[in-house]
Amino acid sequence: MKTSKTPLTRPRGRPRSFDRNTVLDRAMRLFWLRGYETTSLAELLKAMDVTTPSIYSAFGDKEHLFLEAIKRYIDGPGRYQADALEEKTAKGAVTRILSQAVESMVDPLTPPGCMLTLSAINCSAASASVQQAVTEARRQTELALCRRIERGIAEGDVPAGTDAAALAGFYATFLYGMSIKALEGVTRAQARAMADAALRAWPTD
Template structure:
């Protein structure tokens, strides 16, 4: 019995994890991107990852923990255009880079159009409220970064003195989120790109 206990503690008699955790996480990300948090069932997740539910629990914890890991990977791998945009020399270039990149990303994969960060938890049950709040907070953080960047642009005389930077950041985010919703609804890349150019055509500029 002592030998059995010792083997169990060291994993010699337990079932070893025989799958690639990183690949499983990527597969789960695609499921959440396509179906959202609540729409993704454990059947969907196990089918996509090729990993049974107990092994998923062992590797990632529960469904909420798996989604949070997938969301972090999504921001890291797919929204890396955001810091590039914030480094652009003018406020209009900042907005243009974000919106054009969003159009490209949201229409890149026919099987998972839209944005995981926007569409992942728009609505759901009381049990999924922590996920919905996490997504709201993530979007709010992004909007705050935009506001700070526009405030700097205002100080640098890139934007008119009359511009409300909080409203301007909210405007860009509203267009950004609308792109995600319409991409999910089937809008083409060309149509969404035209919408972006229309929104940029009214960008506030400082008088010479």
């Protein structure tokens, strides 16, 4: 049985030309919707509307295609998390993250939830490297939030003595759970109410 790291068979013939970003967006949506392991190469070829030699020359194998799709997600639909950290206060940053997460995760024009949470949630040992890459991407996102909270403590808009790592972990965990709720069909109003409840956990003096 082939693993996800097995390169695509290189057929003869001239590869078809295509817009790389367009087909990568299509792959991203499919991985986001179905997950890494349950998405077959045949489904990818159909969704991306490319030939096997074209996808081989552009991405090499399914794993590398997935990793590029993850980066595309972080720089695209998931960009709101990094952008929100530019808010003037740490609480403002978290408020914006939760608000935009709700809009993103229940948007009917995109797959539900967060791709970083859902696309590699249950991988076999054969896909351990993929799961590790996604886990590291989530860790970096949480670390960036932790650093923003630490900055808030230093600047005085977060109470002194606040455990920045624990607070960042709390909101990261909330977002993971919201992805599952989005997958289950939570409404926008319900998701907003949950986000408001999470914000009430923000530390006060």
